[in-house]
Amino acid sequence: MADIQFTEEHEQLRAVVRKFLEDRSPEAAVRAQMVSERGYDPEVWKQLAQELGLVGLAIPEQYGGAGYGFVELAVALEEMGRALLCAPFFSSALLATHAILLGGDDAAREELLPAIAAGESLAAVALFEPGGDWDLDSIALEARSSDGGSRLSGRKTYVIDGHGADVLLVAARTESGLGLLRVAGDAPGLKSEPLPTLDLTRKLALLEFEDTPAVPLGDAGDATPLLRRVLDLAAAGLAAEQAGGAQRCLEMASEYAKERVQFGRPIGSFQAIKHRCADMLMQVEAAKSAAYSAAFSAASGEDDLRATAAMAQAYASDAYFRAAADCIQIHGGVGFTWEHPAHLYFKRAKSSALLFGDAAYHRDRLATELGL
Amino acid sequence: MTSIGETELRERTRALLEQVHPDDPDVDCAAFRGAQFDHGLAWVHFPEGLGGLDLTRKAQVFVDDELRQHCKTVYNDLSVNAIGIGMGAPTVLAYGSEEMKRRYLRPIFTGEEIWCQLFSEPGAGSDVAGLSSRAVRDGDDWIVNGQKVWTSLAHYSAYGMLVTRTDPEAAKHDGLSYFVLDMKLPGVEVKPLHQITGEAEFNEVFLNDVRIPNSMMLGKEGQGWKVSITTLMNERVALGGGTESRRGAGPIQLLVDLWQERGGSDGSAADAVMRDRIAGLWIEYELLRLTNQRARSSMRSGVPGPEGSVGKLMSAELNKKLYEACLDVLEGEGLTYEPGFDLRRPSGKRLDRLSLIKHGFLRSRANSIEGGTSEIMRNILGERVLGLPQDVRVDKDRPWSEVPRNG
Numbered sequence: 001m002a003d004i005q006f007t008e009e010h011e012q013l014r015a016v017v018r019k020f021l022e023d024r025s026p027e028a029a030v031r032a033q034m035v036s037e038r039g040y041d042p043e044v045w046k047q048l049a050q051e052l053g054l055v056g057l058a059i060p061e062q063y064g065g066a067g068y069g070f071v072e073l074a075v076a077l078e079e080m081g082r083a084l085l086c087a088p089f090f091s092s093a094l095l096a097t098h099a100i101l102l103g104g105d106d107a108a109r110e111e112l113l114p115a116i117a118a119g120e121s122l123a124a125v126a127l128f129e130p131g132g133d134w135d136l137d138s139i140a141l142e143a144r145s146s147d148g149g150s151r152l153s154g155r156k157t158y159v160i161d162g163h164g165a166d167v168l169l170v171a172a173r174t175e176s177g178l179g180l181l182r183v184a185g186d187a188p189g190l191k192s193e194p195l196p197t198l199d200l201t202r203k204l205a206l207l208e209f210e211d212t213p214a215v216p217l218g219d220a221g222d223a224t225p226l227l228r229r230v231l232d233l234a235a236a237g238l239a240a241e242q243a244g245g246a247q248r249c250l251e252m253a254s255e256y257a258k259e260r261v262q263f264g265r266p267i268g269s270f271q272a273i274k275h276r277c278a279d280m281l282m283q284v285e286a287a288k289s290a291a292y293s294a295a296f297s298a299a300s301g302e303d304d305l306r307a308t309a310a311m312a313q314a315y316a317s318d319a320y321f322r323a324a325a326d327c328i329q330i331h332g333g334v335g336f337t338w339e340h341p342a343h344l345y346f347k348r349a350k351s352s353a354l355l356f357g358d359a360a361y362h363r364d365r366l367a368t369e370l371g372l
Numbered sequence: 373m374t375s376i377g378e379t380e381l382r383e384r385t386r387a388l389l390e391q392v393h394p395d396d397p398d399v400d401c402a403a404f405r406g407a408q409f410d411h412g413l414a415w416v417h418f419p420e421g422l423g424g425l426d427l428t429r430k431a432q433v434f435v436d437d438e439l440r441q442h443c444k445t446v447y448n449d450l451s452v453n454a455i456g457i458g459m460g461a462p463t464v465l466a467y468g469s470e471e472m473k474r475r476y477l478r479p480i481f482t483g484e485e486i487w488c489q490l491f492s493e494p495g496a497g498s499d500v501a502g503l504s505s506r507a508v509r510d511g512d513d514w515i516v517n518g519q520k521v522w523t524s525l526a527h528y529s530a531y532g533m534l535v536t537r538t539d540p541e542a543a544k545h546d547g548l549s550y551f552v553l554d555m556k557l558p559g560v561e562v563k564p565l566h567q568i569t570g571e572a573e574f575n576e577v578f579l580n581d582v583r584i585p586n587s588m589m590l591g592k593e594g595q596g597w598k599v600s601i602t603t604l605m606n607e608r609v610a611l612g613g614g615t616e617s618r619r620g621a622g623p624i625q626l627l628v629d630l631w632q633e634r635g636g637s638d639g640s641a642a643d644a645v646m647r648d649r650i651a652g653l654w655i656e657y658e659l660l661r662l663t664n665q666r667a668r669s670s671m672r673s674g675v676p677g678p679e680g681s682v683g684k685l686m687s688a689e690l691n692k693k694l695y696e697a698c699l700d701v702l703e704g705e706g707l708t709y710e711p712g713f714d715l716r717r718p719s720g721k722r723l724d725r726l727s728l729i730k731h732g733f734l735r736s737r738a739n740s741i742e743g744g745t746s747e748i749m750r751n752i753l754g755e756r757v758l759g760l761p762q763d764v765r766v767d768k769d770r771p772w773s774e775v776p777r778n779g
Contacts, residue, residue, distance in 0.1 A: 001619055003665065004662060004665065004666055004669070005669065250758075254754075254758040254759070254760060257760055258759065258760060258761060265761070265764060266760075266761045268754070268758075268760035268761055269760065269761040269762060269763050269764065270763070271747070271750075271751070271763060273760075274750065274751060274754035274755070274760050274763075275747070275750040275751075275754065277753075277754050277758055277760060278685070278749070278750035278751075278753035278754045278758070279750070281678060281682060281753055281757060281758060282682040282685055282686055282753070285663055285678055285679045285682050286656070286659040286660070286663055286682075286686065288666075288679070289659045289662035289663045289666060289679070290655070290659055290662075292662070292666070293658075293659075293662050311654075311655045311658060311659075314651075314652075314655060315655050315656075315659060360648060363648050363651040363652055363655070364647075364648070364651070366651050366654070366655065367647050367648070367650070367651040370620075370628070370651070370654060371632065371636075372628065372631060372632070372636060372637070372647050372650055372651060372654075
C-alpha cells in the first residue's frame with residue numbers, strides 16, 4: 001500500500017504544466033479545437049511533446065521518453081483535466097504507451113515508443129465493441145491467422161482518438177486467448193468514423209475492419225492480465241483528470257458566488273449556496289485523495305492498483321459529475337448557456353464517468369476485490 | 373529562551389526518574405506528576421517554576437519519549453485531566469495573575485484538581501457568544517445565575533471555566549467575562565444529562581446565586597470572548613478527527629465483518645443494493661483516511677491546504693452513515709438494545725461487539741453536532757477556505773439585550 005507523498009519536483013511539474021496550459025489551452029483554444037476536424041492543435045501538441053516532454057513522461061529514456069513514472073503522468077493529467085485540453089494525450093501517452101510498455105516485446109517498444117514520445121506518431125487502443133460492455137470478457141472480435149500474420153473483421157467503438165491514429169492496438173480473440181494486435185492507421189480494409197460525441201473535447205471513433213492485416217503486439221499469449229492492468233491504469237489516469245476538472249468547477253462556482261448579487265447581497269452569503277460549495281470542496285478533496293492513491297499505487301507497481309483504481313474511478317466519477325452539475329446550478333441561467341464554460345465541464349464529467357464503466361460498475365469491481 | 377537541547381532534556385528526564393519513578397508502587401499519579409512539574413518537565417514550553425523550562429512546545433516529545441522508554445506506567449494527559457491540561461492550563465497561563473498560575477497549574481497537571489468547561493447553554497449552542505447566564509457585580513464579588521449544559525466531567529471537577537454575561541447592554545461578544553469557578557461554591561448544582569444512548573457522558577450545571585470573588589476573573593471585565601478563544605484554540609481533544617491509519621480498520625471494519633459473517637450477498641436485488649452501499653462507504657472511509665494523511669503531511673511541510681479543513685465534516689457525516697448501514701445489515705438483530713437505557717455514567721467496561729455497534733449507531737448522531745455542527749463546519753469551509761462572504765448578521769453592533777433569543 002503506497003502512501004501519497006508528493007515531492008517538490010512534482011509541484012514544479014504541476015506549475016509548469018499549469019502555466020503552459022493557461023497560455024496555450026485557454027477556453028478560446030478549447031472551443032476552437034473542440035469543433036475542429038482534427039480535434040487538437042498540432043503546434044501545441046508538438047510543444048507538449050518536444051519542449052515539455054510530457055507525451056513521453058512515462059516512457060523510459062532508452063525509448064526516447066523522459067523516464068518518469070505514473071505519478072508524474074497523473075500530475076500532468078490532473079492539469080489537463082482542469083484546462084480541458086483537447087489533445088490525443090490520454091490515448092497516446094497513457095493507454096497506448098502502457099499497452100506497449102507492458103505488452104510489447106523489445107522490438108515493438110523500440111519501433112513504436114520513440115515516435116510516440118516525440119509526438120510524431122499517434123497511437124490508440126481499441127477495446128470495446130458495439131453491443132458489448134466494459135468487461136474484457138465481452139470482447140468478441142476474432143483475429144484469424146493468415147500467412148505470417150492475422151486478419152481482423154468486425155467493429156470496435158468508443159475508441160479514444162481512434163480517428164487519425166497512426167497505430168491502433170486492437171484487442172481480439174486469438175487461438176491463444178485474448179490478444180492485443182497492431183494495426184497500421186492506413187491498413188487496407190480499415191475504416192474509421194468519428195462519433196458525434198456528447199463531450200466535444202474528447203474525440204471517439206468507430207472502427208470497422210474488413211480482412212484488415214494485423215500483427216500481435218508482443219509474445220502471443222493471453223493478454224487478459226495486460227489489458228486488465230492497462231484498464232486499471234486508465235482508471236487511475238482518468239481519475240486524475242476528473243479531480244482536476246472538479247477542482248476547476250469548484251473554483252468557478254465559488255468565484256461566481258462571491259460576485260453575483262441578488263436580493264442585495266452576494267449569493268455566496270446565502271447558506272443554500274455556501275453549503276453546496278462546502279460540500280463540493282469536501283468531495284473535490286476526497287476525489288484528489290482517490291486519484292492520488294491510485295496514481296501512487298500504479299507507480300509502485302503493487303497489486304493493490306486493482307482496488308485503488310476501482311475506488312478512484314468510482315469516487316472521482318461521481319464527485320466530478322456532482323461538481324459540474326452544481327457549478328451549473330450555482331451559475332443559474334448563465335450556466336445553461338453555450339457561452340459559459342460550465343457545460344464543457346458538465347459534458348466532460350458525464351462522458352468521463354461513462355468511458356470505462358460507470359461508478360456503480362467500479363464499486364462492483366471493488367466489492368469483488370474486498371470480498372464483499 | 374534557555375538553551376537546553378535534546379540531550380540535556382533527556383538527561384533531566386532520566387534524572388527525574390532516578391528520584392521518583394511511576395512504576396514504584398508507592399508513587400501515585402499525583403506524586404510522580406508533581407515531581408515532573410517541579411522539574412519543569414510537565415510542559416516544557418511553560419515558564420520555569422510553572423511546570424516548564426521556557427523551551428519550544430516541540431521539545432516536549434523528548435521528555436515524553438524518555439518516559440515511554442523507561443516506564444511501564446505512562447500517564448496520559450487525556451485521562452489524567454483532559455480539559456484542565458488541554459484547555460485550562462494554557463488559558464490560566466495566558467490570562468491568570470501570577471498568584472493564579474502558582475495556585476492552579478500544578479494540581480491541573482497532577483490531576484488532583486479536575487477542570488471542566490462551562491460555555492454552552494441550553495439557549496446558546498452554535499452561537500455560544502449569545503449566552504445568557506448573568507453575573508451581576510456585588511461589592512468585591514459577582515453573583516451568577518444561569519444554566520450550562522454539555523459539561524463533561526463536571527461531576528468530578530474542582531474548577532470550571534465559566535463564561536458569563538456581565539454587560540447585557542454591550543454587543544454580544546463585548547459583554548462577556550471569564551471566571552475560574554470553584555465547583556464547590558454554594559449554588560452550583562451538577563446533574564447528569566440523560567442522553568439517547570442511555571448514558572450520561574455530560575452534565576447540566578445550574579448556577580443559582582453563586583457568589584464568585586472578582587479575583588477569580590481571567591482577563592478583564594468584558595474580555596470573556598477573547599479569553600474563550602484562547603481556550604478553544606487549545607482544544608486538544610480532537611472530535612472526530614482521528615481515524616485509523618490502516619486501510620480498512622475502524623468502524624468500516626465493523627460493517628464489512630457484519631456483512632461477511634452474515635453471508636454477504638445472495639445475489640438478490642436487495643443484497644446487490646447493500647453491497648454497492650458498503651463498497652461506497654468503504655471508499656468514503658478510505659478517502660477520509662487518505663485526506664487526513666495528506667493533511668498531516670502538508671502540515672509537516674508547513675503549507676496547510678484545504679484538505680486539512682474538511683476532515684471534521686467528512687468524518688462526522690460518514691460515521692453516521694456507517695452505523696446506519698450496520699443497523700440495516702443487522703436487520704432483525706437491530707431491533708434490540710442490550711445495554712438498556714437506564715441512566716448511567718459511561719463505564720470503562722467494554723461492550724460486546726453488537727452492543728458496541730448499536731451504541732455507536734446512537735452515539736454517532738452527536739458527531740455532526742459536537743465540536744461544531746456540520747452546518748457551522750460548512751460555513752467555516754465556505755468562508756475561510758473558499759472565501760465566500762459572511763451571511764447577513766442581525767446581531768452585530770446591537771446591544772445583546774435587544775437581540776432576539778430563546779425564551
